[in-house]
Amino acid sequence: MPTVTARVLDVLAAFSADRPRLTLSELAVRAGLPLSTAHRLVGELTAWGALERSDDGRYHVGLRLWEVGALAPRSLGLRETAMPFLEDLYEVTRQNVQLAVLDGTEVVYVERLSGRSSVHVFTRVGGRLPLHATGVGLVLLAHADPELRERVLAAPLRRYTEKTVCDPAELRRMLADVRTTGVAISDGQIELISLSVAAPVRGPNGDVVAALSVVVPADGTNPHSFVPAVRATARGISRALTLSEHHFP
Amino acid sequence: MPTVTARVLDVLAAFSADRPRLTLSELAVRAGLPLSTAHRLVGELTAWGALERSDDGRYHVGLRLWEVGALAPRSLGLRETAMPFLEDLYEVTRQNVQLAVLDGTEVVYVERLSGRSSVHVFTRVGGRLPLHATGVGLVLLAHADPELRERVLAAPLRRYTEKTVCDPAELRRMLADVRTTGVAISDGQIELISLSVAAPVRGPNGDVVAALSVVVPADGTNPHSFVPAVRATARGISRALTLSEHHFP
DNA sequence: ACCATGCTTCCACTGAACGGAAGGATGGGC
DNA sequence: GCCCATCCTTCCGTTCAGTGGAAGCATGGT
Structure with missing residues (x-):
C-alpha cells in the first residue's frame, strides 16, 4: 500500500x-522508488524548499x-526554556552540556x-x-513507563565498549539507583574517553520529559x-517549565 | 494543479x-483541504512521526x-562548527548571541x-x-548578490519602530559602511529596547554564508x-569553516 | 568515437487519492 | 434529560493525478 504521503516521507528519510x-539516483535507490518517480517527487520537494540542490547536483535537506x-514542541519549547540554564551549566563546567528526550526506545539529542x-x-x-549506554538514556529509562523499560531490557543490548553494561539484572540495579539518587553516571559505556553525569527534567505535571547531561573526559x-551543578540545573529547568505556558505531550 | 506532495507540504506549512x-479542522482550513482529505493525510503523517497528536487531540510537528x-547543512554543519565560538562570545558578553543565514529575502535564525x-x-x-531591520540582515544584505540587494531595496520596507530605516538611499549608504567596516550596528530598528552588533561569517570560498550578532540592551x-569580540568570533568561525570538511551551498 | 553513468522528458494506463455524505463522539446550554 | 453544536471518523463510487517504462539528452572518461 504505497500511499503518496509515505513515498514523500521515504524520500525525506533517505x-x-x-x-x-x-544524488538523485542514490535518493531513488534509498527511497525504493523508480528513477522517474523520484525525479518528480524530488522536483516538487525542491520547488517548495523542503530539499535544496547544490551546484554539484546533489540534494540535501532544505531550510524550509x-x-x-x-x-x-519538544525541541522548540524545551530549548527556549532550558537554554539559560544550560548556559549557566556550561559556564561552570566548560564541558559539553546536552539536552535529550525519549522517543520510542531511544534517546534523541535536542541541544548541545x-x-x-x-x-x-x-x-x-x-x-x-x-537508552542503556548513555547517561541521559539511563535517566529517561529509569523514569519511563515500566512496560517500556521491560521491553528495552528484554531486547538485545548493543555493546559499544568493554564498559557497556548489557546485563538486564545489573541495569535494573543501576536504574533503581538512578531513581533514588536522582542522577545517572555513565562511565565509558559509549566511548571510553568520556563519561557523563545526567539528571531528569520534569514537566508541569511531574513527569520526566527530558534529561540533561554533562560529558566530561575520563x-x-x-x-x-559535577553532581550538584547538574542536579541544580535540572531542577531549575523543571521549575521554569512549570511556570512557562508551553505544554509538553 | 494540486499535487499530493504539495498538499502534504501545505499541511506541514499550516x-x-x-x-x-x-486541531484537525484548523489544519484543514489552513491547508485549504476538505476535512476528509486532511484527515487521511494527517493520519499518514502521524503514523510516520512527522506529526504527533497530544492528549487534547491537537496535532503538532513531530520529533521525526x-x-x-x-x-x-546550513543548520547542522554551521552550528557544529560555530558553537564553540558562539559559546566563547557568550561568555565574554553574557548577551544573546545569534547565528543567522540568508534565505530568499529574509534572515533565518539558526542558533541562539x-x-x-x-x-x-x-x-x-x-x-x-x-533583511533591512536587523544587524545580521544588514550584514547579509551588504554582501549579497547585487541583484537581490536591489530587489529588496525596491520593495516596500516595513517599519517596526521609529528608528527603522526604510529609505533605500540611506540603507544603501549603511550597506556600503558595513562592507568597509566589516560590522553592522542596528540600533533599535526592530525593537527599541535592543541593539545588535553583527559581522559576516565566510565559507571556504570566501562567500558570506552566515552572519552572527550580539544583541545588547539599548x-x-x-x-x-562589542565590535572587536564580534569581529574576532566571526573570523574564528570563518577560519574553522574553511578547515572543516562540511560544504555549504 | 564509443560507452558508462546519471539526469530529464514523455505519455498511455490504471488504481490510488478524492471528497461528499452519513455516522459517531463529546460537551455544553437550558 | 434532550437538543444542538462542534469536531472527528468512516465509507465508497468516480475520476484524474500519479505512475513508471522507455527513449532522449548531457557529461565525462578512455
Missing part, C-alpha cells in the same frame, strides 16, 4: 547523518523543512553546547542513541564533583 | 510559531520531522544562545525577519565596545 547529501521541524575545551563527542543535535576527573 | 498546535530537518541576564528578544531559532551601553 537522508541521514552520515549521508546528508545525495528545518524551519517546520523547529516548531516541534560545546566549547573549545570540551571533549569531542560523537553525539549530534538530532542524533539518536540507545581522565581521572571525579564525576561526582 | 503550523507556525504562534500556532504550533492545531525535526530530526530530518536537523540534517539541513541566551542567558538569564540577556535581553528578552523576540527572535527565535527557526524564525524569520526582514540602555546606554556602547555598542562599539
Whole structure:
C-alpha cells in the first residue's frame, strides 16, 4: 500500500547523518522508488524548499523543512526554556552540556553546547542513541513507563565498549539507583574517553520529559564533583517549565 | 494543479510559531483541504512521526520531522562548527548571541544562545525577519548578490519602530559602511529596547554564508565596545569553516 | 568515437487519492 | 434529560493525478 504521503516521507528519510547529501539516483535507490518517480517527487520537494540542490547536483535537506521541524514542541519549547540554564551549566563546567528526550526506545539529542575545551563527542543535535549506554538514556529509562523499560531490557543490548553494561539484572540495579539518587553516571559505556553525569527534567505535571547531561573526559576527573551543578540545573529547568505556558505531550 | 506532495507540504506549512498546535479542522482550513482529505493525510503523517497528536487531540510537528530537518547543512554543519565560538562570545558578553543565514529575502535564525541576564528578544531559532531591520540582515544584505540587494531595496520596507530605516538611499549608504567596516550596528530598528552588533561569517570560498550578532540592551551601553569580540568570533568561525570538511551551498 | 553513468522528458494506463455524505463522539446550554 | 453544536471518523463510487517504462539528452572518461 504505497500511499503518496509515505513515498514523500521515504524520500525525506533517505537522508541521514552520515549521508546528508545525495544524488538523485542514490535518493531513488534509498527511497525504493523508480528513477522517474523520484525525479518528480524530488522536483516538487525542491520547488517548495523542503530539499535544496547544490551546484554539484546533489540534494540535501532544505531550510524550509528545518524551519517546520523547529516548531516541534519538544525541541522548540524545551530549548527556549532550558537554554539559560544550560548556559549557566556550561559556564561552570566548560564541558559539553546536552539536552535529550525519549522517543520510542531511544534517546534523541535536542541541544548541545560545546566549547573549545570540551571533549569531542560523537553525539549530534538530532542524533539518536540507545537508552542503556548513555547517561541521559539511563535517566529517561529509569523514569519511563515500566512496560517500556521491560521491553528495552528484554531486547538485545548493543555493546559499544568493554564498559557497556548489557546485563538486564545489573541495569535494573543501576536504574533503581538512578531513581533514588536522582542522577545517572555513565562511565565509558559509549566511548571510553568520556563519561557523563545526567539528571531528569520534569514537566508541569511531574513527569520526566527530558534529561540533561554533562560529558566530561575520563581522565581521572571525579564525576561526582559535577553532581550538584547538574542536579541544580535540572531542577531549575523543571521549575521554569512549570511556570512557562508551553505544554509538553 | 494540486499535487499530493504539495498538499502534504501545505499541511506541514499550516503550523507556525504562534500556532504550533492545531486541531484537525484548523489544519484543514489552513491547508485549504476538505476535512476528509486532511484527515487521511494527517493520519499518514502521524503514523510516520512527522506529526504527533497530544492528549487534547491537537496535532503538532513531530520529533521525526525535526530530526530530518536537523540534517539541513546550513543548520547542522554551521552550528557544529560555530558553537564553540558562539559559546566563547557568550561568555565574554553574557548577551544573546545569534547565528543567522540568508534565505530568499529574509534572515533565518539558526542558533541562539541566551542567558538569564540577556535581553528578552523576540527572535527565535527557526524564525524569520526582514533583511533591512536587523544587524545580521544588514550584514547579509551588504554582501549579497547585487541583484537581490536591489530587489529588496525596491520593495516596500516595513517599519517596526521609529528608528527603522526604510529609505533605500540611506540603507544603501549603511550597506556600503558595513562592507568597509566589516560590522553592522542596528540600533533599535526592530525593537527599541535592543541593539545588535553583527559581522559576516565566510565559507571556504570566501562567500558570506552566515552572519552572527550580539544583541545588547539599548540602555546606554556602547555598542562599539562589542565590535572587536564580534569581529574576532566571526573570523574564528570563518577560519574553522574553511578547515572543516562540511560544504555549504 | 564509443560507452558508462546519471539526469530529464514523455505519455498511455490504471488504481490510488478524492471528497461528499452519513455516522459517531463529546460537551455544553437550558 | 434532550437538543444542538462542534469536531472527528468512516465509507465508497468516480475520476484524474500519479505512475513508471522507455527513449532522449548531457557529461565525462578512455
